[in-house]
Amino acid sequence: MEPKRELFKGSSNSLLLCLLEQQSMYGYQIVKELEVRSQGYFKFKEGTLYPALHRLEKSGLISSQWQLVPNGRQRRYYYITAKGQTKLAMERTQWLDFFTAVTLVLQPQKSRI
Amino acid sequence: MLPDLTQYLENIRSDARLGYSDDTGVMSELEAHIEDKLQELTEAGLTEEEAVRTCLSQMGNTRSIARQIYEAYSQGTWKQAILASMPHFLFGLLFALNWWQYPGWLSIVLVLIIATTAYGWYHGKPAWVFSWLGYSMLPVVVVGLMLLYLPRGWSLLALPIYFPLALWWLIHVIIMTTKRDWLFSSLMLLPVPIVIGWFLAISPSGKFTEDSLERIYYFAPWIGLSFMALALTISVFIRLRQRWLRVGLLAASGLATLSLIVYYATGRLNSLAFLGPVMVEWGVLLFPLLLERRFRNSRIRSLRRGNTHGTSIIPTA
Numbered sequence: 054m055e056p057k058r059e060l061f062k063g064s065s066n067s068l069l070l071c072l073l074e075q076q077s078m079y080g081y082q083i084v085k086e087l088e089v090r091s092q093g094y095f096k097f098k099e100g101t102l103y104p105a106l107h108r109l110e111k112s113g114l115i116s117s118q119w120q121l122v123p124n125g126r127q128r129r130y131y132y133i134t135a136k137g138q139t140k141l142a143m144e145r146t147q148w149l150d151f152f153t154a155v156t157l158v159l160q161p162q163k164s165r166i
Numbered sequence: 167m168l169p170d171l172t173q174y175l176e177n178i179r180s181d182a183r184l185g186y187s188d189d190t191g192v193m194s195e196l197e198a199h200i201e202d203k204l205q206e207l208t209e210a211g212l213t214e215e216e217a218v219r220t221c222l223s224q225m226g227n228t229r230s231i232a233r234q235i236y237e238a239y240s241q242g243t244w245k246q247a248i249l250a251s252m253p254h255f256l257f258g259l260l261f262a263l264n265w266w267q268y269p270g271w272l273s274i275v276l277v278l279i280i281a282t283t284a285y286g287w288y289h290g291k292p293a294w295v296f297s298w299l300g301y302s303m304l305p306v307v308v309v310g311l312m313l314l315y316l317p318r319g320w321s322l323l324a325l326p327i328y329f330p331l332a333l334w335w336l337i338h339v340i341i342m343t344t345k346r347d348w349l350f351s352s353l354m355l356l357p358v359p360i361v362i363g364w365f366l367a368i369s370p371s372g373k374f375t376e377d378s379l380e381r382i383y384y385f386a387p388w389i390g391l392s393f394m395a396l397a398l399t400i401s402v403f404i405r406l407r408q409r410w411l412r413v414g415l416l417a418a419s420g421l422a423t424l425s426l427i428v429y430y431a432t433g434r435l436n437s438l439a440f441l442g443p444v445m446v447e448w449g450v451l452l453f454p455l456l457l458e459r460r461f462r463n464s465r466i467r468s469l470r471r472g473n474t475h476g477t478s479i480i481p482t483a
Contacts, residue, residue, distance in 0.1 A: 079198075080195060080198075080199050081198070081199050081202040081203065098224070098225065098226025098227070098230070098231075099199065099203070099224055099225050099226065100178075100196065100199075100225040100226040100228075100230075100231040101226055101230065101231055101234055103192065103195060103196060103199075103231075103235065104231065104234030104235045104237070104238045105234075107192070107235070107238040107239065108238045111238060111239075111241075119191075126198060126201070127194065127198065128198060129191070129194075129195050129198075
């Protein structure tokens, strides 16, 4: 079992919702943005991004729309919905609580400072 | 698009088994991603061949992507689950309430089945339509059986025309359904071994006599129960996401229902009468699978032969 992969699987929905909260994006843009913002930490098989996006869309957390971009290509842009924003707020709180608790255990000295 | 990429996308498309409306969007999106990736890699100085190799390795395994896409789209709503189980439920109700002997009820159910099938077939063939489709074939079989009871001269005249036509239609429907997804063909044909099982139970000699009619009265609640069980199976099938669970469910439920039929008809399970319907059930599960493999191989061969013009196989959204 790869811990990094498992951790990513558990947090991928929150990461995608968080990225889309700031601006609507298409698939390739999401991959690049995630790579830049995580400083290359999050690298995954890019084809698996789309099933994850479609699952979120089926759950009503995001919506999508095809748009024609200046180079003549079609892009499917994803947007976060109100339901998605509520879910993200909830998951963000859970993650921060979890992160604080893990830090308290792993680095007790640091957390006391 | 290059042959390797076309083949890559075709593998995802055939394993993801999406309906036409979803297929177009999903495949266009993947194709757009690959185009962006290739552009980035070639601008970074890679040759076309290197760019394709790198792109495909970073995109990931086709089976894994297709499986995840399938699971994202496969689960039907509760409304669809109820709709898909409805024909089995209605058929079960006909026997459970002994309505099968009233032509009025039979006609209502028949018209409902044909109308719903036609509606679903011409509205994107959603998953729920395939259980209705199986029952819409029933009148074709019943007319064929009635032709056998015509006076000899008429029977000889009608059979050579009717049977080839009915068989052609049946095979045509199975092929069309298998092209969508072999599992839907199995779903559609699932009642066949059960109908054969009950037919053998009520007419052990293979001929429908007055005794058979009495036996229908006797077995009617159990016939109803077996179709109600089928209705439950289908609603669970529609709600499941994982393909292997769906296959397992159809196999297990078919076997359990056949065991119930043979046990109530003969009082034991170690009989030849059990073996026949079980073989039919395996045929119902395996024949569409083999048929789909055949279609898939011929599609891959034709792609290899014909895709040298650099054109895209994916329709634009």
